[in-house]
Amino acid sequence: MAERSLTRKLTASLVPALPYLWLGVFFLVPFLIVLKISLSDPAVAQPPYKPVFDWSDIAGFFSQLDLDNFETLVGDDLYLSATLSSIRIATISTILLLLVGFPVAYAMARAPERHRPLLVALVILPFWTSFLIRIYAWIAILKPEGLLNQGLMALGAISEPLTILNTEWAVYIGIVYAYLPFMVLPLYAALEKMDDTLLEAALDLGSPPWRSFWTITVPLAMPGIIAGSLLCFIPAVGEFVIPDLLGGSETLMIGRQLWSEFFSNRDWPLASAVAILLLIILVVPIVIYRDVEARRLETES
Amino acid sequence: MTRRLSLFNLTSLIFGFAFLYLPILLLVVYSFNASRLVTVWGGFSTQWYGALFRNEALMEAAWVTLRIALLSATLATVLGTLAALALTRYGRFFGRTLFTGMVYAPMVMPEVITGLSLLLFFVAIGLDRGFWTIALAHTTLTMCFVTVVVQSRLMTFDRSLEEAAMDLGAPPLRTFFAVTLPLIAPSIVAGFLLAFTLSLDDLVIASFNTGPGATTLPIKIYSQVRLGLSPEVNAASAILIGIVTLGVVVATLLTKRSAARARRDGH
Amino acid sequence: MGAVRRAFAPWSDPNAKPLISFENITKRFGDAVAVDNLSLNIFEGEFFCLLGPSGCGKTTLMRMLAGFEQPTAGRITLAGQDLAGVPPYRRPVNMMFQSYALFPHMSVEKNIAFGLKQDGLPKAEITSRVEEMLRLVQLERLAKRYPSQLSGGQRQRVALARALAKRPKLLLLDEPLGALDKKLREATQFELMDIQHELGMTFVVVTHDQEEAMTMADRIAVMDQGHLAQVATPGEIYEQPKTRFIAEFVGDVNILEGNVMGQENGLWRVQTPSADAPLTIDDPDEVLHSGQAVAIAVRPEKMVIQRDPPGPNARNVLTGEVWDIGYLGDWTVYRVKLASGAILRVTRANASRFVENPIDWDEQVYVTFAPNAAVILAE
Structure with a gap:
């Protein structure tokens, strides 16, 4: 018996040990x-x-x-401006994502209950198709002779093609498009949980709908807003594919810089230093995100 | 009481989903374009699909990608399920905080960092870059996603079912295989599919860890796309989108079944 | 139950102006008719209960008052003002929600202050009004707590205080005590009555619990499938139910089916398979004809159970055997099976602590009731 319980204990300890070891x-x-x-x-x-x-x-x-590599990073304007530009682009993208994502998530949460699983599936579905392909699709749309310009000129809205591809605007469009599910889903989760009668109670107590939106809906959606924003901001700072394919040569982003240090300049130590720098930028948002998620899991269980 | 969507909400949904789906739809439509100029419609044709299948480099890359995805998704499913069990069923164990951190970090870590760090690791231990390094890298990334999927199912799992099995005389291990595993199986399958697609899709980590003879489809597509639009890439994309759509439909049906089952469990 | 209250009966005064008036209100959801051509007046200062099973339309009626639903047809007026097109946030009506609907991200005092802030009252007045409300519901010490930190009973009080804070002309309460346990519910019923009396406000309560309605209401409207089955005081509803549905829905009742034989000295004679001799019923208001099928409703506490045969002049004698005995402390419930197979429910107050030789299971017993204990309900 003692032997059996020992083997059982060993088998049982393998469960955490294997993934632990692998990740280590x-x-x-x-x-x-x-x-x-x-x-x-x-x-x-x-x-x-x-x-x-x-x-x-x-x-x-x-x-x-x-710290030679870090001195290089601090000393070189290129890295400083790449860092600042990454943060700026990620911030603007996150704000745009909130503006686009909130109405969609809100409408999903207000939809009849039997339609909601389908709507959620439809938001997730694009995420399953290749990220690269989805970004590639925008090249054909945003090119000077692309489908967007063709359409707008056919409608007579513009007389000359807009230059969107290879500008920062294309990067914003690409990030908003690619990350929209990450913004919509946490927002939806928070809004869907919201009790409708709270809005009725606010109405009943004399608060018109537009005011209730700011006093009731937004505060209650805050966990979703924070989670969604961080979930978009964090990868956006380190984004490589989108600025590389849609942005212009002057679109500086730190992920792109790391890539070129590594593949073009073959300066591995400097590339590593850029990676550490990127991580330092992201430590605070990552820790906040973990905290928010842990609290969410706690309240749910 | 029935609720109807207000006009504003309906407009939001229509615009939101049009934004999400129109680019993909256009991509698929233009894969049937006869013209070599991707954005100028030159009539219907399936010639690029033919060209695609005759493009041996692309076919080879697809085959490599598929093998890597199968291997890494299988490994990731096993490891991820174990990690999920450890996190939900083991209470406290030594280094739990570190473990939790390591499970969640790869999901939020920028891909460039994960890719670079694994590459430096493989170089340091002297492992030649190629098929295996990509597979190991993908396993590490995707197992974390499997963990989250399986963990969320385990957290809503009715523990009294296991207690009932043990009360009826089944030892813990047999209880796990006879009761727990069948009930969480749909989430494990969903986790596997997620891991598989993530591996299929990955460009950045694969680019860092690739070596001679291990060019994956995203790497190949990326190098072509950098040179400009290509109707063959459109055709390849359309096929991938088709496969993924099919996979998602199957996965949705599976999770629907598991949700129905979970409801029957009394949740 | 149903004690006669202070002489307050504006509904019987033909000159009284109603506070609320429903005029031929119909509400449809798609094909389903929730409220069907209903008219009803409610007067100022009334404690009014809408009582009925779930799905009877009582909640819809209340939500139309609050402004969350618009009537498909008909008119609702509040103090003479037509409410059509007035949004909920402009109505001088407040509601206490069944789920309480407390804002989880606001403390108790912020919840109570919410409605006052919407009116743009000066800060000092809001503070004093919130304090007054907290005192009223005895929650002064919990002002800074959040809803998640309160017990069910405390939440109920916060919801009440929040709805009362604006001093609405009319307070709507949707199943106000539904989430409380039995002991607390009883205590809160009386508290609600005291508060209503103190503030002199009009209360409209929706409930499916007849005991709650009987205890609190000045008048009860019993609703069934979108119609008003009866609108009357609790005593009238209990003692003179208009239909079999009301008799069975409000309180316990024994129904004996039979046919009218005729009238004798102002009393109705009814033949029933449950008794050997015809029953004699004193219900002079009913207009019946010979041979008509009727149901006779007798409340369990108005029947007498005894072992010895009643005298030869006794009326309304039923015989059977004791099927079940349930001892409830204050009452004992006997279930008596008649020869016809029908089972009667008879209750007896336990007036003394010891009974010698009590009635036992399977015993042959006689059940009797006075002619004026029963009500005839036309089928």
Whole structure:
């Protein structure tokens, strides 16, 4: 019996141990390596940086680490403006997403109950089709001779094609389009939970609908607004594909910078330093997001 | 009492869904365009589908992508389900906070960072980049999504069903396989499908971790798209969209069944 | 139940002006008719109950008063003013919701102040009015709490205070006590009555609980399938129900079916399979004809159960055997099975603590009732 319970305990402990170990090896360790490499110097070699581990010389290991890469980042205007521009683009996109997403989520939550699962499925469906393809689709629409300009000129709304592709506007359109489900779903979840009688009670107590929207609906949707905004803001800051395909050469974004440091300049330590910088920018929103989600799960269970 | 949508709400829905679906629809429509100029309609034709299937590099990339997606989604489903069980059923264990953090972090971490860090890791341990490194990278990313899907089902799971099984004499392991697993199976399948599509779709992480002979479809499409619009890419996209739509319909039916079952459980 | 209250009966004064008047109101949802051509007056200062089973239209009627539903046809006036087209937020009517609908993101005092803020009252007045309301419902100490931190009974009081704060001409209460447990419900019933009396406000309560309606209301409107079945005081509803539906819905009742044989000294003679001799019923208001099928309704507490045969002149004698005995403390309930197979429910007050040789199961018993204990209901 004792033996059986021992094997049972071992089997049982495998359940957390396996994924734990996997994430430790393939997530935590790689991350520490990035940190280490961001602190070492580039070398013309394969791989193009000074060795990561040299156990024979611990003191030397630490003495080799320096903040040269970060000094480069701080010293170079390019990185500063890429960082600021990433944050600006992500912020504007998030605001646009809220403006577009809220009416949609609100209408979904007000729809007859039997239609709601279908509407949710329709919001999720595009997310399942390739991100790359969905961004690619916009090239054909936004080009100077593209479908949008063709349509607008046919309607007589414009006489000359609008230049949208390869501008920041195309990036906003791309981000709003690609991330809309991430904004709509948390908003919908919050709005759907809202008790209709609360709005009736507000009406009954003398508050007209437009005022109740700000005093009742928005405060109660706040968890959804925060979750949706962070869920869009965080990946938008690090976005690479959208600025690369839709933005112009002057659209600076930090994810794009990391990519070109890595693939074009082959400066791996600098690329790692950019990654760390990106992460530092995102730590605060990520922690807030985790906090909001944890609280949501707590209240639900 | 029946409720009808107000005009404003109806307009929001129509515009919202038009915005979401029109680009995809246009893409599919123009994949049947006879003209090589993608945005100028030159009559109906299926020639690009033919060209697509004769394009060996693209076909090869599709085959690689499919294999990677199958492998990584399978691994991710096993690991993700275990992680979900650990998070819902194990109460406290050593390093739980770190574990939770590691499950959620890859989902919000920018892909460029995940891709770069895994690449540096593979280089450091001396693993040649290619098929396997992409598969391992995808497993790591997608298992977290599986965890979330399965975990949400486990959280609404009626524990008294397991207690009943044990009360009737089934030991814990048999209870798990006879009662728990069949009931959470739809969510596991949904998790698998999610992992599969994410792997199929990934460009950034695959680009960092690819090597000779392991060009995936997104990498291939990306390199073509950078050079401009291509009717073949339209055709490939239309096929992918078709497959995904089919998959989603199946998954929706499955979750619907599981939801109906959950209702029968008394939720 | 149904005690005769202070002499307050504006509904019997032909010159009294009603506060609320429903005139030929019809409300349809698609094909379903929720309220069917209904007319009703409610007077100022009344505690009025709309009573009926779920789906009878009572909630729809109330929601039309609050302004959440528009009548399909007909007119509603409040103090002479036509309410058509007046949105809920402009009506001098407030409602206490069944779910209470407390705003979860506002504290107790913010909830109570909400309606006052909408009127743009000065801050000082809002503060004093909120304090007054908190005192009224005895929640002064919980002003800063949030709804999630309150018990069911406390939430109910906050909802009441919030609805009262604007001093509406009319307060609507939708199943106000439905979510409370039995003991608390009883205490709150009397509190509501006291508050209504103190403020002199008009209350309209929707409920499906007949005991609640009987305890609190000046008048009760019993509704059935969109119609008013009877509008009367609790005592009239209980003692003179107009239809079998009302008799069965309000309180317990024994129904004996039979046929009218004729009238004798102003009393009706009714032949019924439940008794050997015809029954004698004192219900002079009914207009019946010989041979007509009727139902005789007798309340359980108005029947007498005894072991010894009644005298030869006794009227309305039914015989049977004791089928069940339920001891409730204040009452004992006997279920008596008659030879016809019908089962009667007879109650007896337990006036003394000990009864020698009590009636036991399976015993042969006689059940009698006085002619004026019964009501004849035309089928």
